[in-house]
Amino acid sequence: MTQVIVLNGGSSSGKSGIIRCLQAVLPDPWLALGTDTLVEAMPASMQAADGGIEFASDGAVTVGPEFRTLEAAWVEGVAAMARAGARVIVDEVFLGGAYSQRRWQKALGDLPVLWVGVRCDGAIAADREVARGDRAIGMAASQAELVHQGVVYDLEVDTTHAESMECARAIAAHVK
Secondary structure: OOOEEEEEOOOOOOHHHHHHHHHHHOOOOOEEEEHHHHHHHOOHHHHOOOOOEEEOOOOOEEEOHHHHHHHHHHHHHHHHHHHOOOOEEEEEOOOOOHHHHHHHHHHHOOOOEEEEEEEOOHHHHHHHHHHHOOOOOOHHHHHOOHHHOOOOOOEEEEOOOOOHHHHHHHHHOOOO
């Protein structure tokens, strides 16, 4: 049985909406954990330090060694929850493309994982980013393709023209 669903996509691609819909349509309870959860759990000083995570005014994201240390522990913790029996949906942004996926693959080991790419046209994601008002302008466009480079998926959905529920149902059909 699928224990972990990893959704990878750029900022404002629609992952959060898909996850809420997945939680509604999947028969068992699933925890939703993501990169935003990790960043929110960190002290505010981590967003101002060179070793932490920085969001530039042009949307660029830079991560330092202190962030990577905490991120590695968080990834292992998510994997431990799944090994303990929790079914987990991970909301990720693979800024390192295939390298980021390999880190998760190593941590998740032999757990049954469904890898899902969440695509969205960069211009549409940029419009959503402006409407949200809580992201640095430029992040969505810069991440739209970058996060998918070299990543291998079991399934891809595209929110450019599909609603979150439609995407969630397509993903749920692949959950064993």
